[in-house]
Amino acid sequence: MTKVSRIFIEPRRLKEIFSSLWESLLLLEGEEEQRQFFQDLLTESELLMVAKRLQIAKMLFKGHDYRTIESYVRIGTPTIARMNYLLKHSDQMKKVVGKLAEIEEEVKEEMGGVSPFGRKPLAAAILQEGVKAGARFIVRKEKEGRVKERAKRRV
Numbered sequence: 001m002t003k004v005s006r007i008f009i010e011p012r013r014l015k016e017i018f019s020s021l022w023e024s025l026l027l028l029e030g031e032e033e034q035r036q037f038f039q040d041l042l043t044e045s046e047l048l049m050v051a052k053r054l055q056i057a058k059m060l061f062k063g064h065d066y067r068t069i070e071s072y073v074r075i076g077t078p079t080i081a082r083m084n085y086l087l088k089h090s091d092q093m094k095k096v097v098g099k100l101a102e103i104e105e106e107v108k109e110e111m112g113g114v115s116p117f118g119r120k121p122l123a124a125a126i127l128q129e130g131v132k133a134g135a136r137f138i139v140r141k142e143k144e145g146r147v148k149e150r151a152k153r154r155v
Contacts (some may be wrong), residue, residue: 052095056083058104061097
């Protein structure tokens with residue numbers, strides 16, 4: 001299990017650290033660059049942990065019961081319960097997971113009713129849609145300018 005240092009970090013410094021993370025995500029272009037960034041940034045277990053949580057949320061959204069999710073994802077019920085809570089109380093989580101489920105259904109229809117669970121066409125479709133919806137790269141250039149401007153202000 002991943003552990004976080006218990007050494008205190010000032011809130012201002014912590015805010016700056018997180019700000020850099022969010023801004024770096026805005027700079028990623030395309031599926032391969034995104035995949036490489038996360039593989040470089042996170043350990044294999046951290047990446048797996050994030051991916052499993054997203055899968056749990058998606059399965060909960062589709063109405064799967066805890067036992068099915070526990071068996072499919074190979075994770076304990078406390079994590080499933082936490083994701084269930086987030087799915088019920090986080091508008092952003094509902095939005096993202098709902099869009100993922102919608103894309104999966106579209107791909108399933110295109111594949112003649114065959115479930116694309118875990119297949120490459122689904123992953124490609126999800127990433128492609130995510131890029132379209134969340135990071136139009138015309139806007140990216142504007143955001144890049146904002147990132148540089150924020151960095152200047154920090155100095």
